[in-house]
Amino acid sequence: MELDKMDENDWKYHGEGNKSLVVSHLQHCKVLRLLKFPSEDSAHTRQTAEQAFRHIPNIVDYSKYVMKPLLGEKYVHSGEVVKLPLDFVRQLSLKVQQERPELRCDKVMDTFSGCGLCLPNLTQLPLHHLRDHSPPICVEIKPKCGFLPFSRHITKECKCKVCRFCMHQHYKLANGKWKRLSRYCPLDLFSGSKQRMYVALKNLLEEPQNNLKIFKGGELIFSCKDDAKQQPELNDLIQHLRPYFPHSNSLYNGHQPGKAVLNEFIQVICSALLSGGDSNRSGEPRKVHLSESRPHCEASPFPRDLLRNGNHGLPKDSVLAKILQVQMLDNLDIEGIYPLYKRVEQYLEEFPRERNRLQIDGPYNETFMDTVKNCPSEDDGSVEYAVGKVHQYRVAMTAKDCSVMITFAPCEEDEEHQLNLEKPRFTYSVSILDLDPKPYEGIPHQNKLDTKIVNYYLRSTQAPP
Ligand code: ATP
Ligand code: MG
Ligand code: ZN
Ligand code: MG
Structure with missing residues (x-):
């Protein structure tokens, strides 16, 4: 990237969270992550510029020296600090303004510091676009806290029975943050049981809130609707996914073929989440049982009588085991x-x-x-x-606030990094993002x-x- 020749027309709006706004390059598999500020702060421009100036290098160091050693080399991309021309940043901010969702517009993009973070575009697969392939599908999950606290300092018993996410749902509903309760429970996703993970992912698809986004070829195709009352379109998603699972179109003799597509899609996500990153090894990976406390949340919709079934514990090197291990550093x-x-x-x-x-x-x-x-x-x-x-x-x-990106695309024979599924076969990559210091x-x-x-x-x- 030639920093003196930055042109806002090479970049487009990609997405944003609470702290940063992300633009993606039109040709290269790269994104720029820029900080955001509450709009009332933007009056104090010098102060906010100085903040960003210190904060962006801090983010990179924190990722490199703290989160990466804890979560594993293969999952974390720390990126690099880039110094951007102020003119470019101002033009970019104008360009993306109309694409931004209304609920995020309480903050403005930092156009003062000229400091940004350059990262690989994780919704794409490197080199993949060079060949004549179907575009990659990327599933972004913000899993949240996957264990019940076990500290002796806890004063309210319910905290040891119902997980934070499930409790927080009620509070968010009351405060108008969301219009419907999510039935997703992180403890099901982190259980390592295929059945429970399936239910967790199904519930994310039904009510994604800000815990699930799906991209195709780098474009957002599924997420919560800006208008919180509107339900996301599962049928549209199925249409997008159908070509990736040709096999399932013929399943069930045409009865609910959409269901079969979603079913296979969820299986692929599960396999990627349980893989150790390098899926070519054979044999059962070693399971870890991290949770010392009750592994089930009383608010989860997963049927209690099925809890004993299946294989529990997460494979040691899986992305979820890594994240859970770091989350559990909060042991008080x-x-x-x-x-x-x-x-x-x-x-x-x-x-x-x-x-x-x-x-x-x-x-x-x-x-x-x-x-x-x-x-x-x-x-x-x-x-x-x-x-x-x-x-x-x-x-x-x-680690309780990070996101997991699972990006996959159909692969040709003898390509490496394949998911161990009968059919179809996918090239995939798993990464962790949003690892800012709190x-x-x-x-x-x-x-x-x-x-x-x-x-x-x-x-x-x-x-x-
Ligand atoms: P949060 O409110 O969750 O803390 P944030 O403001 O810290 O979010 P990020 O989560 O890092 O910001 O980025 C916002 C969004 O931009 C992400 O949810 C993701 O969809 C997209 N994004 C961020 N980094 C990348 C990347 N390297 N490749 C592709 N997309 C990315
Ligand atoms: Mg985020
Ligand atoms: Zn729960
Ligand atoms: Mg963040």
């Missing part, structure tokens, strides 16, 4: 972390200069990673222990939010009729 729960956060705060009040040494706001380098890895398991009352646990908590929060300052908010979600859940589900 916010209720155990908040007092430690206050210990750190008190210490910093007395010794403000220590903030740098303790790497509260980074830099996110090997030393930071050492603190995360070598934090003692028992509280010795020190500020070092408190900082170590707070660092671990923040790392876990990142701010230290966010901990008091997390503490309040936790109380609100739990209290609201208890009131709404246990209130007398």
